[in-house]
Amino acid sequence: MNDLAPEVLKDLAGLLPTYQGATRYRDDPGIYLSDWEGLCESQAVLAYARLEDLPPGRWRDGLKALDELQHALVRWATGWNLNHPRVLDWALQHLDMWARMPEHTGKPIPLYWGPVVVVPPTPRFTTPEFALPIHGGEKTGDWRTVEARLREAVEAWLGEYRALWHAWALPNQELQKHARWWVLRVVKGLSYTTIADQGEEPLTDDAVRKAVERLSRELSK
Helix, strand or coil, X not given: CCCCCHHHHHHHHXXXXXXXXXXXXXXXXXXXXXXXXXXXXXXXXXXXXXXXXXXXXXXXXXXXXXXHHHHXXXXXXXXXXXXCHHHHHHHHHHHHHHHHCHHHCCCCCCCCCCCCCCCCCCCCCCCCCCCCCCXXXXXXXXXXXXXXXXXXXXXXXXXXXXXXXXXXXXXXXXXXXXXXXXXXXXHCCCCHHHHHHHCCCCCCHHHHHHHHHHHHHHHCC
């Protein structure tokens, strides 16, 4: 994101004072700022009365700070076509880290989430049964038979692996490239033709459009 649209992080950094204003009430009952869902729940629980009807005091000030932060984040996300709970979680985590490390304000911070997609399990290799030609054993065999059985088992296992690759991994190997196209289109607002013309390989605007639309459907789930 930062190499394609650094202005998104710069704009988010402008919300740091609003975030810091809300953190003054972090230890108050019902206040939760660790993720977007928690922020929304905190505000919903506290806001059983209209803000303007509450008496002056810390509780009213805390509710106002939460309200300002929530609306500021929604405006930021909506302005960049990024209004999604996962993005808002990402934004809150960046604000939290920037508040702790001001020298990194406006810079991307590695955040370790679970995988976007679920990786299927690797096919299990099953060693075939055979008799080893060991002198003195109760069963006898020969090494050529052992080798043939092992080769057969390995080839079967590789066949399962190749089938898995073609069914799952191959369609997803260009995900990072498609994600860049998505940022250029959705966040930056570039046309499909412009994105295709900027590609390092021959592309059609229809190919870019299909990839962006497919990723948008996946991200909306």
